[in-house]
Amino acid sequence: MAAERVAPSILGFPHRPEWGAGAHRKALAGHLRRCRDHAGVGSRQAARCISASESTLSRVETGLGALKDGQVEQLLDLYGVGEALERERIALLVHEAAQPEVWQPFAQVTPVSLRPLLAMEPAAQRIISYEPQLVPGWLQTEEYAQTVLWAAHPTAPRAHIEELVRLRCQRLQMLRRSTQPPVLLAVMDSEVLRRQIGSPGVMYRQIRHLLRLLDELPYQLFLQIASLEVGAAGVIGHPVVHLRFFTPDYLSDMVYLEQYEGAVYHDKPANAERYLAVLNNLCGVASLAQHSRSLLEEALKHWR
Template sequence: MAGEWNLGRRRLGDRLRELRKRSGRSAEEAAQAIEHSLSTVSRIETGKNPVRLRDVMALLDLYGVSDQDERAEVAELHEAAQREPWWSEFDPILDPGMGTYADLEDAATDIQLYENIFVPGMAQHPEYAREVLAAAHPDAPTEEIALRVRFREDRRKQLLTRGDRVLRLRVVVEESVLRRPVGGPDAMRRQIDQLHDFADHRGVTLQIMPTARGAHAALRGGFTILTSRAPAKSTVYIDCSAGNLYLEKPAEVAQFAELYDRLQAEAAGPQETHGFLDRLAREIGHEK
């Protein structure tokens, strides 16, 4: 996991910075309290450096955090920052930045996703996923492709099987995505069946953007908005050939949130989408 952004440390650092500012204490005072340099405090608050639990407790004392529930919450963030992520076994075959993205998904309570190239990874049938991954990694051995497929399966389980913690997941997919015959007719019928099941999960809203709608504001490419509550934060993720792009400035997030609202308004509603999937499955069934 070398080079991956540690989301657990980032969430802890965000919380510690929030508490410091609430208390009116300076970063210099924090550095004195834990007997470290000012640059170390900066790196702790940005999630770049790990921090010992005793130093966390010393900072909470400095910041006047006496509420036991609040102290326990910060202690839980510290514990989470020490744990290996569920995806660590897949680390050798993950594309750069994918572990960070998986962490952001795990922390999210609300995900808004627009896709205009492929069925979203979290909703892909294994056969569809295998075809997509084999095309993206033509030199990879069969065993590596199988491991990449399993990562996507495990990722979906992490998102959709959370017990009482319901993820609000809103997905808009272009109609053209479902008309691309990835793996052939049989594979696409199974993929459409999986999309039906995906849409039936609690908290999931799936919408298709009909090609007949013509041009719309998001034709330039897909994006995802991931929002967490503790600490409250939204991140826009854009996947492109040049690398992964993360946007966190409020103005940038607001721009994409407005764009997503427009997409949802223009796309077919959830019930209309179910009907579209049924019609498409029948069309594929009549293909020779």
């Protein structure tokens, strides 16, 4: 006689409001899908249970849509989820998933293509970022960010640019939080330190800012600089961000590939692992993180 399958549990996903609505919605989505599969309920039957279309249910089960409390309760009844602790934790997830996203105060200016990254990065355990052209967004000063954004949006109103700058600069705060802050491993090309963005003064203050951050965040920020001599290992023409989460059983790795007018996301394990291997290879040939301070100090002399 075949062993009875163990019912999926959500108790391994902690209640962490600081992780943001996106992470809770994603975890809830995957859990509801696993519960439906365990119960052997088809998508059509589940959709009818909550008076919705199958496409709506599909969006919910991929974290792109949301359900009302009553609809979640109906699905749990249909799937035979009766344990009080399980339903209590699911209710917490539903509550957190309904909170405003971290980007919503800047909703008028936040590009749609950037929203999934902004929503999920607060829940990351580790972020690996590669930037071939610019200082990574988390680490930019206001004046550096403003110069970059003006260049990308030359016809935008000043208020629009100022909001984008605020959005970009506030992302660093997650590294400063007291509870389980992410670790950021940022890799950038050495030419970033020589490419003039704005005036020499802007560059000088930006590099000085990087040095201060290395002092302020010794356990959360690791910076590596890749020289032109790294060869083929460093031939990545666009920014790449890889997120790994505290709860891999509920949140799979996510990759963000920035493009000129948009972005591509990958969360299938094979794709995420492929990009992680590329980034790890790049980290292996870039300067060691402990050498970054001396490289930054050399660049500071250049702009002084």
